[in-house]
Amino acid sequence: MTDHDTIPVLAHDLVKRFGDFVAVDHINLEARAGEVVGFLGPNGSGKSTTIRMLCGLLRPSAGQALVAGFDVARKPEQVRRRIGYMSQKFSLYNDLQVIENIRFFAGMYDVPASVLHERTEWVLYMAGLVGRESTITGTLPGGWKQRLALGCAVLHRPSILFLDEPTSGVDPISRRRFWELIHAMAAEGVTVLVTTHYMDEAEYCNRLVLIFQGRIVASGSPTELKQQAMAGELLLIECDRLGPALDLLQQVPDARHVALFGKALHVVVPDAQTGIPRLRAVLSAHGIAVSRIEPIRASLEDVFVSLTAQLSGQRT
Amino acid sequence: MLRRLHEMLVKEFIQVFRDTRTRTLLFVPPIIQMLIFGYAATLEVRHIPIAVLDYDNSQVSRELLSRFTASPYFDVRTYLSDRREIGDLIDRGEVTVALQINGGFAQDLGKGQTARLQVIVDSSNSNTALIAVSYINQIAARFAQEFQRTQLLRTSPFAPSQMPSIVFERRPLFNVNFDSQWFFVPGVIGNLILVMVVSLTAFAIVREREIGTLEQIMVTPIGRLEFILGKTVPFFLIGLFDTALVSLVGTFWFGVPFRGSIGVLAIGSILFILCMLGIGLFISTISRTQQQAMVSGFFFNMPAISFSGFGTPIGSMPEWLQTLTYLNPLRHFLEVLRGVYLKGVRLDVLWPQMVAMGLLGSIMLAISVARFQKSLD
Incomplete structure (x- = not known):
């Protein structure tokens, strides 16, 4: 899904300051196609800030990040077409029906009409919501909502997926199902960057990056780290x-x-x-x-x- | 571009119209407020509660007091026998004015001397007090004039024709009966549209920021302009619909004449709503939470209404403030509303107001759009 020559995610000395506070302190990072990279770290360590910079939601204070080969600070629109993002906050419209949410995000991502039907079916199937298209999203249980959110974030088949604590507040079985979906996507070549608090989730990652006080303090596969x-x-x-x-x-x-x-x-x-x-x-x-x-x-x-x-x- | 805008609009309209409560909130409160304000917002002072204290207790003094009883401007609440009661009544706010006629009132008048009518007035509301005093003045002056006339008639029946006097003949234009509702109802329309459009717009965007959907939309390739249009077009249309709705209430319920053209009113409303969208959008760029948006909205709404000429005439403000009111879109819109409603004037008269609103709207929208960044910092 990705161009063979470009490294999907490449960050070089990335820095983010909020006033005097250095949230992200010279982070260097590289993620390859099909890799699942986990960001591990305590609250406020700079995980989410890093992810947000990589998505073009925050401007880096210094350093450079290339996502899908585009500079996030200079070409955020090019980056946005190629990425999917799902944040810790459940961010679909609770007052819309399941199908209305799907249609809305499909529209935002310019999913071509020719594949719209197929993608919609796929999201419904993946989230286990076939037959519940007209349910009001807000009334769905947490795990279903979150699979729907993932589905909406990947409607345009992005080659890179950013997940910011995607499974907070979701029961263990739903979490497991969620990770099966992530691995299925990674197997197709999607690069996944995910932040998490859950140690069992971290075991699902190919590579872990430990972030502490804005710096990467260790990285490697779970086994290497141990x-x-x-x-x-x-x-x-x-x-x-x-x-x-x-x-x-x-x-x-x-x-x-x-x-x-x-x-x-x-x-x-x-x-x-x-x-x-x-x-x-x-x-x-x-x-x-x-x-x-x-x-x-x-x-x-x-x-x-x-x-x-x-x-x-x-x-x- | 159009597809994303279309999807935004579909979503906004579903959100607005699906929920019965939201749907009701958009259209019922404006009508209720229009009715309440239409009745309450008035500068007229009527039914001023008064107390009378008549130490003279003569035919003349009773006749003077009967003029007050008959007046629609005064309600005589109590007849007192002791002046010490006055202070207490005024303190407790039971009466605004106390009239005291001292002994010898009729006698003095009879002798052709100056007789005194003492007026004690609660002037904590200076406006009401001034108006009350002027009404009393009028009643007393007319009474004196008629008293003089009857006295003269009694002594020399042919004298009155020789008395010089000036009688003024008033010929009011536009609002023949000086009905203050006619003046206020168009103003209320302006206020309602201001409050509705500014808060709806500001809240709609800030709410998305609060619940996190804004962040989700920001990572999609949607353009800044598409998003802003998607967010404002629905409120533009709702604002326009509300204008029509409350205007109808003004015309058919309050009977305020609509003498001008609907076209001119429509142009004015469109320009004014654009200004308000600009303000709402601006508030949304400086507020992170709905609470902040509410407070910011308040800081705009209050001065905007106070310095629009809605109640206090702009002509009676200090000069520097008068100049500042030109920056207030509501000032221009009220002139358009009153002009169209009461005077029936057209664009040849109202073009400066239209140009002013157009300019203000463009500037505000431009600033807000520029401030609206597709990022979180």
Whole structure:
């Protein structure tokens, strides 16, 4: 779907300032055809701002971004014809019927009359709304609305798709279905850039970009990230009196990134072989009974927590 | 281009007309307001509540007071016996005016001396107070004149023909009966259109910004002009329809004569609505939320109406303010409305107003369109 020679998304030293605040700080980025790139980061880290600049909704303060080969600052209209965008806010018209929303956005994107019928059918099918064309959009359940929003954003078959927290407020099953759609599109060569909060969603991405305070702090496939970011082995500890145990472990020199996960603690140590007996000894010495202590595979959430903690300058 | 505009318009009209409440809001309140304002907006002062205190209690004093009872301008509420009651009545706002006739009133008049009628007036509303005092003056002067005449007739029956006097004969043009509704109803039409078009336009765009659909539209290839036209054309048409609607109420309910041409009124209305669309659009470019739009709209509406000549005559404003009112489209539109309604004048007279509105509208629309960026920052 994309010209073979152009890289769909290319950002070079992209900066966005709002007054004195630097929301996006020299971001460099490249996304290839058919790639699903996930933007991960805490609230206010600059994910949405980056996406909005790439869509031509915000003007970059410095740097350059080429989307579908066009400069977003200079040729936003050319960019807009080739991209689809869906934001965290549900942005269809709630007071219009399903079919009226589809027709409206088809009109906005100049979908040719010859394919209008076929595209409309496709969106209805994809969103599971066949037979509910004249339902008022606002009365649809969240997951359906959001699939409809996705359908409306891709009516013109864009080669690049920007999704800004597309699944916030949607139930897990709908989320899974949504991601199946995304992968189907990526398989056809669509480049997808998506921001998310959900760690399980991040696992669906081919490549992840971790953004913190406006900068890219890590990037790679989910597997690569887990390996490079942890620098040590992750232990899971189940014990009684979690609070005192947490305080205690934070005093142990070799134990890093001590964090509470549900009813257990996660701790990173340089080596599991020597780490396990040492931590067990420390805890028992203070009368804390350890029921389980073993190495586990780091989840993306661990990576995320440990990276943001390191960058915030707190040694936990 | 046309296709996108067409889709925008279809969408806007569906949104406006699908919801019964919105549909009602566009057409019913203007009519109700027209009725309310038509009755309430008036400069006439009638039925002024007064109290009378007659210490003289003579035939002459009672005759003078009966003139007040008979007048449509005054309602005699109470007859007092003690002057100390006056202060309290005025404080509580039960009467606006108290008349006090002192003892010896009839006697003084009989002797051909000056007799005094004391008037105590609540002048917290200076306009009403001035008008009330002038009515009292008229009643008292006429009473004095007639008293003199009867006195003269009694002493020398042929004398009155020799008394010099000036009688003025008034020949009012356009509004023969000085019906203030005739003056106000066209003004109310202007005010209603102003408020309707400015707020509808501003709100329609700001609402899309608030719910996020504006952002979604901005990432489509739609042009700035297509979007703005799509947003304003519906309100232009609704504004025009509302003008016709309230004009009909003015003519058929209030009986305000329509002496001019519908064509001239239509041209004036179109130009005026364009100005208001420009203002509404401008407000939408400076407001992020509907609340901000409401407050900004208020800051425009209030002075626009106050300095339009709707109530306070422009001629009685300070000179620098008078000059500023030329920038107020409503001022020009009111002149067109009153000219067309009451005087029946045509473009040969009203062209300066039309040109002024055309210029103001073009400038405002140009500024707003330029300010309306297809981006979020």
